[in-house]
Amino acid sequence: MLITGFIDLMQATERGTLSGITQPYHLVQNKLTKSISNKLKKGLRKGVYAGVIGPSYETFAEIKLLQSLKASAVGMSTVPEMICAKGLGIDYAGISLITNVWDPRHKPSHKEVLEQAKKANEKLNVLVLKIVNEV
Numbered sequence: 001m002l003i004t005g006f007i008d009l010m011q012a013t014e015r016g017t018l019s020g021i022t023q024p025y026h027l028v029q030n031k032l033t034k035s036i037s038n039k040l041k042k043g044l045r046k047g048v049y050a051g052v053i054g055p056s057y058e059t060f061a062e063i064k065l066l067q068s069l070k071a072s073a074v075g076m077s078t079v080p081e082m083i084c085a086k087g088l089g090i091d092y093a094g095i096s097l098i099t100n101v102w103d104p105r106h107k108p109s110h111k112e113v114l115e116q117a118k119k120a121n122e123k124l125n126v127l128v129l130k131i132v133n134e135v
Contacts, residue, residue: 001073002036003028003094005048007066008079025070028082032091039134040127047072049096051079063102073098093131097124 005025025048037046050066052058054076058066066074078094085092099116100108 001045001047001049001096001098002033002040003049003078003082003096004033004046006079006082006094007048007050007069007071008083010051010053010079028094030091030093032093036093036131040130044127045072045098049078049094050074052076057100057108060104067102095124095127097121 005027007025037044048071050069050071050073052074058074063074073096075096078096082092082094097117097120099113099120
C-alpha cells in the first residue's frame with residue numbers, strides 16, 4: 001500500500017490527550033509519492049497508515065476506532081521514519097506490506113502473518129526495483 005497519509009498514535013499522550021486522535025491525519029503529498037502513484041497505477045493500493053505502539057494484534061474495538069479515523073492499515077513502524085524524513089527535508093515515500101486484513105470472522109495467527117509476508121516479499125522487491133529504476 002502506498003501511504004497517502006498517516007495517523008501518529010505512537011505518542012502515548014500529549015497533555016493528557018491522544019495527540020493522533022485530536023488532529024486529522026497527516027497527508028503525504030510529495031514529489032516521490034506523486035511520481036510513484038502516477039507511474040504504478042495498476043495493482044498499487046493507496047491509503048492512510050495508522051502507527052501504533054506494539055507489538056500486538058489489534059482488538060476489534062481498536063479496529064473500529066481506527067476505521068472511524070479513516071485508517072486503511074495499521075502497523076508499528078514507518079510513521080517515525082516518515083516524520084524524520086519530512087523534518088530533514090528528504091523526499092520520501094511510505095510503502096506498507098499488508099500481511100493480514102480486518103475481518104471479524106477471522107483471527108490472524110502469527111504464523112499466517114509470517115507466511116503472508118514471505119509471499120508478498122517477492123512482489124515488494126519487484127515494486128521497489130521498479131520504483132528505483134523508474135523514478
